Amino acid sequence: MTVQAKICGINHPDAMEAAVQGGARYIGLVFYERSPRYVPPPTAAQLARLAPTGVRVVGLFVEPDDEFLERVVTNVPLDMIQLHGEEMPARVREIRETYGIEVMKAVKVADAADLDGAAAYQDVADRLLFDAKPPKNVAALPGGNGLSFDWTLLAGRTWTKPWMLSGGLTLDNVAEAVRATGATAVDVSSGVEDRPGHKVPAKIRDFLRVTGAL
Numbered sequence: 753m754t755v756q757a758k759i760c761g762i763n764h765p766d767a768m769e770a771a772v773q774g775g776a777r778y779i780g781l782v783f784y785e786r787s788p789r790y791v792p793p794p795t796a797a798q799l800a801r802l803a804p805t806g807v808r809v810v811g812l813f814v815e816p817d818d819e820f821l822e823r824v825v826t827n828v829p830l831d832m833i834q835l836h837g838e839e840m841p842a843r844v845r846e847i848r849e850t851y852g853i854e855v856m857k858a859v860k861v862a863d864a865a866d867l868d869g870a871a872a873y874q875d876v877a878d879r880l881l882f883d884a885k886p887p888k889n890v891a892a893l894p895g896g897n898g899l900s901f902d903w904t905l906l907a908g909r910t911w912t913k914p915w916m917l918s919g920g921l922t923l924d925n926v927a928e929a930v931r932a933t934g935a936t937a938v939d940v941s942s943g944v945e946d947r948p949g950h951k952v953p954a955k956i957r958d959f960l961r962v963t964g965a966l
């Protein structure tokens with residue numbers, strides 16, 4: 753079975769073209785201003801229009817307030833909202849009900865207890881995303897740090913909702929990550945860049961070639 757891939761942090765038409773032509777099923781637009789991958793809503797709207805039917809456009813947010821969410825969803829055609837902060841289950845439910853857009857909740861994983869905590873999101877989110885817990889230093893982003901977690905923690909776990917794997921995935925480790933976790937969908941950002949925020953089309957194509965063959 754082909755593993756579905758999401759290329760996150762698209763901020764240039766060349767990266768979008770590589771993702772679409774390479775067979776990405778999802779592309780991510782980052783609406784978090786501290787990220788080097790941040791795209792202002794007008795730019796995001798232009799990029800989103802380059803995604804053909806069948807490629808789902810995901811907006812990534814970190815604890816967004818209602819005013820910002822409203823502004824983005826009004827101007828950018830999103831198929832899914834990714835919540836990558838410390839949003840509580842009630843807030844996830846509220847966002848899903850308010851905007852009527854599918855929600856994927858990121859769960860930051862360092863140990864088994866973090867996965868126990870993911871259960872609360874299964875009733876309120878459409879999809880889960882398992883990412884590495886970020887380092888504690890103030891400069892670290894809530895995600896997109898190119899860090900992996902112990903994939904064996906996911907082995908044998910079952911979830912009532914579809915889920916994606918992320919965190920430090922690259923061309924070289926994605927096959928092993930899929931094997932270890934049983935993931936059927938993966939999400940990558942840093943692993944297809946040559947520096948933070950700068951996607952490399954050839955790396956995107958190579959990553960998608962590998963995931964498409966899994």
Ligand SMILES: O=C(O)c1ccccc1N[C@@H]1O[C@H](COP(=O)(O)O)[C@@H](O)[C@H]1O
Pocket residue numbers: 760761780782784787788789812814836881883893894895896897898899918919920921939940941942943
């Ligand atoms: O990509 C970002 O800049 C980002 C910022 C804030 C929260 C999440 C972010 N990205 C997500 O983080 C994971 C892991 O990314 P990486 O491949 O390890 O760089 C992924 O799900 C991105 O969607």
